[in-house]
Amino acid sequence: MGHEWDFAFLLGQRDFILRGILGTFGLAITCVLAGMALGLVFAAARLSRFAALRLLGTCYVEFFRNIPVLVQILWCYFAIPIITGAQPGPFAAAATAVSLYAGAYMTEIFRSGIQSVEKGQWEAARAIGFGYLAQMRYVVLPQAMRSITPPLTNQVMEVVKTTAIASTIAYGEVLYSAKVLSDQEFRPIESYTAVGVFFIVVLALVSAASSLLERRLRRHG
């Protein structure tokens, strides 16, 4: 009781903390981009005419969504060196696992967003002579974005939070920095509180950016 709060020691460790923050951002951005790419591809698969592709999409989603991301991270961490023969380090393992995990959720987000676009829009684009990719790019996705943005924002926030789990394989992100500092300075209270505040601030920024985007998208129609 009556703990003397003292965050001052954090200032002395600016560079170390900054490296952790960059580690978090680097991993989060990689996983958001890769997850979105995976999500798009597998959403297209799930909506395909071909039953085999639909099955592939469903398997991807069910498989990666129903396994804890920590298990996937550990699996990749041990398996990547053995399968590839290379020693790519914790970033590769965490990025692979979190991207696949996030991609499974994003698949479902893109799928329902794309399904929310009327069939007539595909047909009109097809009737003009657009191929599949052009229909998707110029006509369907821009319209789907409106219903995709809110859940996608949530998912981006989940990804940002999930990156903290990479600390378990000693990837240098903010929680890892906090752990090291906490042990070094014997200040677990300040260290872990600071990490919590960091994430709350980052997520608030993501959320604000997304509302801005949503307002833009809502302008027409």
Added chain:
Amino acid sequence: MDEVLRVENLHKRFGLLHVLRGIDLSVHKGETIVILGASGSGKSTLLRCLNFLEMPSEGRITIEGRLVGRETGTPGVMSYGTRELNALRARVGMVFQQFNLFPHMTVEGNVMIGPMKLRGMTEETARTLAHDNLRRVGILEKAREYPARLSGGQQQRVAIARALAMEPTMMLFDEATSALDPELVGEVLLSMRRLSEEGMTMLVVTHELGFAYNVADRVIFLEGGMVHEEGTPQEVLQNPKQERTREFLRSHTLFRLPDPAPEAAGHS
């Protein structure tokens, strides 16, 4: 004679449902053909097969002298390449009952997107082309609006302009006025009539018998997936030979038919 479209023994099945049962059709440059038929007779399916939104189950379609698709081993059954079909759809304009404008683009954006992305036009050339076509359907002043701000009739005219901007060799209209409030039907029919008079080749599915009578060069009555009766508007609409056609026309008395032309009246 310039034959724009030739359809030979066209069949379409949806599973067990045999919707088109051997359609033969020849359309010449500049002709306007109105297709009539009861609900479910296969009118939409026929149009959709002509620009391959539905794949024909059997039969040969020749557009501007070029046979679409390749013969497979099975007689009458063709296989189609994706590229070929995309290129073909770009040359066949289609107007839908529900307009299907792209709501996230302005009116001119709707008209420009095809020419820009498919015909490689610069934005400026495409805009000029778009404005020309919007003027053609009398809606140039709405070029910068978004579709949601337009009435149904205006939206449908934009949809016509969008198809025209691809400079199609023929235009397909599937009940282009059926979703419109009655007072808006006229403006769309007028645009279509102008187009016909300009010499556009058109296949029109409609329930507007007045339009058929005044504008069509030929009327086709579809029944049970086959061409049941075919002829000039006077022949089909005023002196139908088939009982089924007469029944159909009787059920459409709501649509005023213009009074018979004087010479036709004199003959009877």
Added chain:
Amino acid sequence: MEYQWDFAAVFRHGDLLIEGAKGTFALAGMAILIAFPIGLLVALMRLSRLPVIAWFAVIYTDLFRASPTIVLIYWFYFAFPLLVGVDFNTFTAVSLTLGLQTGAYMAEVFRGGIQGVKAGQWQAAKALGMGLGRTLRYIILPQAVRRMVPIFFTRLTELFKTTSLAAAISYTEIVQMAQRTASDTFRPIETFTVVALFFFTVIFTASQFVRFAERRFAVPE
């Protein structure tokens, strides 16, 4: 490079994993027991007419939802006991963390469900002379619950996966035990494959069951 899979070594150490599975279920069970009443309480606070109470509920849910679970686990294990001068074992720390956080998510589920019940139902209950407690118990919740079941279940599967993070502070759940098994057998890939299949099987089976139950007990609206 051809990798020689060998699951036999893992199954020879199967008792470790079984013990871990028990730990996982115990943790999930305890967290649900904490989460459920908290979720209901916070939802009711959120719907309160007193702004202070409603605001407290908002802050509670936002704080817990914006923080990565693993950060909260560290905080409740390393920081919180120092702050208030208690001693937490790993089970207490993690079940408390997961319970409180899942409670925050549940609160949103409850709130959505309660708000989904038409206002007329509240009035009808009041007209019958029911107080708040009876109205909730006999009128509102039975209707809300049916609507909430799918998303409620989604939350539970998320919770079940999240228990794996307890491994980060060495609580003996299945991932922690897998790490021990892996270092005993030198077979990390096989071990984590087994753990992944464990989670997949449990969650996939449960979700098929819930889907079946939903269809079976669907009520026309």
